[in-house]
Amino acid sequence: MPTILAVTEQRQGALRKVSLEAVAAARMIADSLGATVDALILASGPVDGAAGLGVAGADRVLTATHDGFGLYNPDGYAATIASIGRGYAAIVFTASATGRDLSPRVAAKLKTACATDVTALAVEAGKIVATRPVYAGKAIQKLVLGGSPAILSVRPNTFAPVTTDKAGTPGVLAVPAFAQRVTVTEIKAPPQAALDVTEASIVVSGGRGLKEPANFKLVEDLAAAFGSAAVGASRAVVDAGWREHGAQVGQTGKTVAPSLYVAIGISGAIQHLAGMRTSKVIVAINKDKDAPIFKVADYGIIGDLFEVVPRLTEAIRKLKAE
Amino acid sequence: MKIAVCLKRVPDTTAKIVVGEDGKSIDETGVKFVPNPYDEYALEAALALKEKAGTGETVVYSLGGDSCQETIRTALAMGIDRGVLLQSPGSPDGFEVAQALAAELGAGGFDLILFGKMAVDDYNHQVGLMVGELLGLPAISAVSGLSIDGATVRAEREIEGAVEVVTCSLPAVITTDKGINTPRLPSLKGIMSAKKKPLESKPVALGAGAVTVAGLSLPPERQAGRIVGEGPDAVTQLVALLRNEAKVI
Ligand SMILES: Cc1cc2nc3c(=O)[nH]c(=O)nc-3n(C[C@H](O)[C@H](O)[C@H](O)COP(=O)(O)OP(=O)(O)OC[C@H]3O[C@@H](n4cnc5c(N)ncnc54)[C@H](O)[C@@H]3O)c2cc1C
Ligand SMILES: Nc1ncnc2c1ncn2[C@@H]1O[C@H](COP(=O)(O)O)[C@@H](O)[C@H]1O
Numbered sequence: 001m002p003t004i005l006a007v008t009e010q011r012q013g014a015l016r017k018v019s020l021e022a023v024a025a026a027r028m029i030a031d032s033l034g035a036t037v038d039a040l041i042l043a044s045g046p047v048d049g050a051a052g053l054g055v056a057g058a059d060r061v062l063t064a065t066h067d068g069f070g071l072y073n074p075d076g077y078a079a080t081i082a083s084i085g086r087g088y089a090a091i092v093f094t095a096s097a098t099g100r101d102l103s104p105r106v107a108a109k110l111k112t113a114c115a116t117d118v119t120a121l122a123v124e125a126g127k128i129v130a131t132r133p134v135y136a137g138k139a140i141q142k143l144v145l146g147g148s149p150a151i152l153s154v155r156p157n158t159f160a161p162v163t164t165d166k167a168g169t170p171g172v173l174a175v176p177a178f179a180q181r182v183t184v185t186e187i188k189a190p191p192q193a194a195l196d197v198t199e200a201s202i203v204v205s206g207g208r209g210l211k212e213p214a215n216f217k218l219v220e221d222l223a224a225a226f227g228s229a230a231v232g233a234s235r236a237v238v239d240a241g242w243r244e245h246g247a248q249v250g251q252t253g254k255t256v257a258p259s260l261y262v263a264i265g266i267s268g269a270i271q272h273l274a275g276m277r278t279s280k281v282i283v284a285i286n287k288d289k290d291a292p293i294f295k296v297a298d299y300g301i302i303g304d305l306f307e308v309v310p311r312l313t314e315a316i317r318k319l320k321a322e
Numbered sequence: 323m324k325i326a327v328c329l330k331r332v333p334d335t336t337a338k339i340v341v342g343e344d345g346k347s348i349d350e351t352g353v354k355f356v357p358n359p360y361d362e363y364a365l366e367a368a369l370a371l372k373e374k375a376g377t378g379e380t381v382v383y384s385l386g387g388d389s390c391q392e393t394i395r396t397a398l399a400m401g402i403d404r405g406v407l408l409q410s411p412g413s414p415d416g417f418e419v420a421q422a423l424a425a426e427l428g429a430g431g432f433d434l435i436l437f438g439k440m441a442v443d444d445y446n447h448q449v450g451l452m453v454g455e456l457l458g459l460p461a462i463s464a465v466s467g468l469s470i471d472g473a474t475v476r477a478e479r480e481i482e483g484a485v486e487v488v489t490c491s492l493p494a495v496i497t498t499d500k501g502i503n504t505p506r507l508p509s510l511k512g513i514m515s516a517k518k519k520p521l522e523s524k525p526v527a528l529g530a531g532a533v534t535v536a537g538l539s540l541p542p543e544r545q546a547g548r549i550v551g552e553g554p555d556a557v558t559q560l561v562a563l564l565r566n567e568a569k570v571i
Binding site for chain 2: 303
């Protein structure tokens, strides 16, 4: 029976949520192919959340443990996955910072290509067909993955985690000898707060309409009112040094697909839209009724953000307090 | 220091995308092509590193049709010493492209091979890392901060909500992200001297590859938006819609 491998991610010993998305995507392919799913954990010790991988769709949960696997270990992870890679019909990664780095390494070791940032999957005539945005989201490409194994990474926030009645049998994967050429020495906390725009289910972004950096407080307050929302930014304000580059949404920044994207004082330039147009619901607040952002927004308010945003924050706070 | 930069010719990011007759690629009529924006960071890094070292050579490689000569000249105008065009129609399969580039770069004796983190046409995000694997070189991707001291490379890459610090030694492959530097513009003098710089062309053959494009389409237009209202008084209705219609809060 063919098997699909889902590569999970941990940070500081805790399973990252995107791992469940990779397993969900693998499960979907497996169900179409009549295959089973293996989930793989690479770590230096026990991983919090590993027990949930069975319910999330894995028939088997493999763990590869190595002292050097606490932080991301590009060469070690790639060698470990490649050592068993040929036995799989497909290997599914997440298109996260780690998955985007790891998947091409594994693909090259297995002498094949990979499909990056996949947003939809199907099986046609026994082959995996991956749908993915190209040309900054201005076109959608369908790729037939003929490789053996097929290697792909799925866009975060796109494949919803699933719940099954599986328990997932545990297994151990031996780490092969590998040449470590690259070493991750540390993870530095960012100067600005935590939740990443690519993984948050709500993103509140601000643009040049905020006039000056201090006014980003309005955006932060609204994000805080929603609860777990991330703060994003247009390139104009990142280039002006108001926000870190990590917050930039758009073609030369992050691509996000949250369930709710709120654009505040952002005109909606094509390069910005490239990064957020696949969001499930888009809200725009802009004083210019002709701003292009309104063409992609599900709901728009025409008005002065300095009046509208505080009122919105207050309304959300009240709603959450109920 | 001997540094190579791989440069892809891509449609300008503001270009309107029209699907071609084959239903698999874009219609290039009237589309302006530019150097891949992420590769411009790689070009700048190469120039700055050579300037700092005081000696060395910078070489730009581009795989594509003859029109890539124009793209290579742009890099030469920025200050790159010479160019190599690997003539090929290209491939959607990143591994095929990586193999052709690796075959060429492997014999070059480079201390550093630079790529953009991804090409803004195919969004593959893979060629640089694959070349690293094929050549058995250390590779660090999506680097937004770089320092090289002797043979020691220290790179920073943005991960979700944090920054990862990664080290390796030369020779190495680095792929560049925004934030690493600000690419220079070609000077008038640079543009003049670029015309006289060496640009070699040679055909390369790519294999069929493991991935095939089955179709290219335009994304579904988002439903025409609805203006909820004007000014702060529209907030109440917006919140009701988000809660009851969109069900996102
Ligand atoms: C190669 C390339 C790559 C790029 N990549 C990106 C990218 O990744 N991400 C990105 O965002 N951009 C990118 N850009 C830049 C993009 O073209 C725009 O310049 C940028 O997105 C504009 O940012 P903005 O919307 O904040 O500013 P503006 O375009 O200046 O818009 C400000 C908006 O605020 C509104 N406004 C002003 N005052 C108020 C008020 N009081 N109340 C309400 N609304 C108000 C205005 O009506 C206006 O619509 C890229 C450009 C290029 C050439
Ligand atoms: N045809 C090409 N010619 C030269 N360099 C390329 C080519 N395709 C990709 N590259 C390099 O590889 C990087 C990543 O491309 P990709 O994997 O296609 O997203 C680009 O930023 C370039 O540096």
